[in-house]
Amino acid sequence: MEQAQLKTLDDWLAYCEHLHPVGIDMGLTRISAVARRMGLAFDCPIITVAGTNGKGSTCAMLEAILLEAGYRTGVFTSPHLVHFEERCRVRGDIVKAADLVTRFERVEAARTQGEVISLTYFEFTTLAILQLLADAKLDVVILEVGLGGRLDAVNMLDADCAVITSIDLDHMEYLGPDRESIGREKAGIMRAGKPVIVSDPVPPQSVVDHAAAVGADLWRFGTDFNFSGDKQQWGWAGRGRRYAGLAYPALRGANQLVNASGVLAALTALRDRIPVTAQAVRNGLSMVELPGRFQIVPGQPTLVLDVAHNPHSVAALAENLDAMGFYPCTHAVFGAMADKDLAPMLARVAPLVDKWYFTDLPTPRAATAADLQARWMAANTRPDATSSTHPSPEAALQAAVGVATPADRIVVFGSFYTVGGILKDGVPRLLAPHLAN
Numbered sequence: 001m002e003q004a005q006l007k008t009l010d011d012w013l014a015y016c017e018h019l020h021p022v023g024i025d026m027g028l029t030r031i032s033a034v035a036r037r038m039g040l041a042f043d044c045p046i047i048t049v050a051g052t053n054g055k056g057s058t059c060a061m062l063e064a065i066l067l068e069a070g071y072r073t074g075v076f077t078s079p080h081l082v083h084f085e086e087r088c089r090v091r092g093d094i095v096k097a098a099d100l101v102t103r104f105e106r107v108e109a110a111r112t113q114g115e116v117i118s119l120t121y122f123e124f125t126t127l128a129i130l131q132l133l134a135d136a137k138l139d140v141v142i143l144e145v146g147l148g149g150r151l152d153a154v155n156m157l158d159a160d161c162a163v164i165t166s167i168d169l170d171h172m173e174y175l176g177p178d179r180e181s182i183g184r185e186k187a188g189i190m191r192a193g194k195p196v197i198v199s200d201p202v203p204p205q206s207v208v209d210h211a212a213a214v215g216a217d218l219w220r221f222g223t224d225f226n227f228s229g230d231k232q233q234w235g236w237a238g239r240g241r242r243y244a245g246l247a248y249p250a251l252r253g254a255n256q257l258v259n260a261s262g263v264l265a266a267l268t269a270l271r272d273r274i275p276v277t278a279q280a281v282r283n284g285l286s287m288v289e290l291p292g293r294f295q296i297v298p299g300q301p302t303l304v305l306d307v308a309h310n311p312h313s314v315a316a317l318a319e320n321l322d323a324m325g326f327y328p329c330t331h332a333v334f335g336a337m338a339d340k341d342l343a344p345m346l347a348r349v350a351p352l353v354d355k356w357y358f359t360d361l362p363t364p365r366a367a368t369a370a371d372l373q374a375r376w377m378a379a380n381t382r383p384d385a386t387s388s389t390h391p392s393p394e395a396a397l398q399a400a401v402g403v404a405t406p407a408d409r410i411v412v413f414g415s416f417y418t419v420g421g422i423l424k425d426g427v428p429r430l431l432a433p434h435l436a437n
Helices: 009-016 029-038 055-068 097-111 121-135 179-189 205-214 256-269 278-287 311-322 342-352 369-378 393-403 416-423
Strands: 046-050 073-076 088-090 140-144 161-164 195-198 217-220 225-229 234-238 241-246 295-297 302-305 330-334 355-359 386-390 409-413
Touching: 009 097, 009 121, 029 097, 029 121, 046 055, 046 179, 055 073, 055 140, 055 256, 055 278, 073 121, 088 121, 097 121, 161 179, 161 256, 179 205, 195 205, 195 256, 205 217, 217 256, 225 256, 234 256, 241 256, 241 278, 256 278, 302 416, 311 342, 311 409, 330 342, 330 393, 330 416, 342 369, 355 369, 355 393, 369 386, 386 393, 393 409, 393 416, 409 416
Parallel strands: 046 140, 046 161, 073 140, 161 195, 195 217, 302 409, 330 355, 330 409, 355 386
Antiparallel strands: 073 088, 225 234, 234 241, 295 302
16 A cells, blocks of 8 residues: 555554564564654653553553643553554543554654665554654653563663563463563563562562663562552552552552552652652542453443453452352353463353353454353363353343343453453443343
8 A cells, every 4th residue: 555545543554464574573673773763762751561461550550640740641552442542642631543643654754764674563553652652742651561571662762660560471472481481571671770660479580680680770569669458448668658548549459459559669769750749649549540450330230341361360350250249140251362371261260150152353363252162161160151152242242131130240351352342332331131121
């Protein structure tokens, strides 16, 4: 497609999908060369956030607190749930497609100036978003690291503070077979003399060793910062700073206090450059929002949306579902990528689920509904549970609503695509059929 024909954001995204021979091609050489041609640079503090789970929540809490403190924030996260523009927020607002299009044009001009440099979809789109953020005259930029850390596109920038959330088994074909290997990749975002917040309570030794090797200022959960709490409130203590009587973060789930603790450590580490008040911390944590992270949608039946897509995040989802109390019947809409470790994901939630609705997803990477059902049947520990297959998350949800009673709950999980399919026309409010009369 000629550049003259590239008018809309969708045009550019389709163009980017076919530029490079493979979808994932890790390394910083190509993207760094194009960034240099673009003159891409930031003159404000950069916070990078890597990890297996908890990255999106960590970015959202940092953003909410810093906005409350009056700072002009920019955020880059991926993937998106429904619309590509969700990947970038400036001053709390999702950016407009037209603003992204002009930056795609900048990337293409730089990429093709002189010797043409091939970029993957993720590299091209990352450069466009980073250029938009660099142009936005911001006080602080928060960047979620995509796959791994060391070779991820975001790592071409030097962060003023790095945060590493939980480290668990995911993307093993790219990052290595165990937590030590994966930790080594995540640790690649550390920089000499700069703070790195490790909020995983039991980090792989490779993370600790890498911090020592590069001379990063390591902040360890349980050593340099910690939290305590009861059912009403919680408190945080870290190097030279304390917060007491905090309300729980508005994001639900037991793991959110660990994420919030890492956030407060990062803000403490950067307090000379971007100071925040205790009131900004309180307000930010109480108002933070992030769709699809143990999102409970009130209705009859109750709807739970969670992008949990690996064994570690699914285990957290199961704990959170358990803590919700009694429901006569739990229905699960489940769609997932074929390369995930599906057996432990299904096994962990199986005791809580009475009826399964397996769904196809609109990407070639996904397992089919029939394959998911076969895997579940092979390991089914609940002979009383039932299952069915469906062509889309929306169709699966409709089937669940069709048989649910008002007192039931429906949980949708397994992938961003699964939850995104449910949210693409807005947040649904469920009404079980016999209440509609």
